[in-house]
Amino acid sequence: MHQASGRKQNEGGKAGASGNSDADGDAILPLFLGALWLLCDSLPLLQKPLGYYDEEHFVEEGPKQLISTFQEHLRHITLAIESRNKTLTLPYTYLYPPNIENSTTI
Numbered sequence: 001m002h003q004a005s006g007r008k009q010n011e012g013g014k015a016g017a018s019g020n021s022d023a024d025g026d027a028i029l030p031l032f033l034g035a036l037w038l039l040c041d042s043l044p045l046l047q048k049p050l051g052y053y054d055e056e057h058f059v060e061e062g063p064k065q066l067i068s069t070f071q072e073h074l075r076h077i078t079l080a081i082e083s084r085n086k087t088l089t090l091p092y093t094y095l096y097p098p099n100i101e102n103s104t105t106i
Helices: 023-041 061-085
Strands: 007-009
Touching: none
Parallel strands: none
Antiparallel strands: none
16 A cells, blocks of 8 residues: 555545545535535525514504505515516526515615
8 A cells, every 4th residue: 555645545546534535525425415405495494584573563553554565565576476487497586575584684
């Protein structure tokens, strides 16, 4: 077995830190990507869509009416995007209101 700069060389000719082939890392990659996908896929469950609030922050009629009007505008935008997406091969999701998180950073 040939030693190259402190690393063992495997049968495939590739050097690994512990003598293992790079295939070991390649076997872990799909598992890592799968776990990452599951975590990212569950994020919509944690986010609150734009314009919707768990708690009632405003009790005055003026702000409540503004929120209601805003939510109605968002519903119209959502329906328009959904209608347009039915005719598209690749659906538009970039500014689709249910995918936008209700945040103070907007």
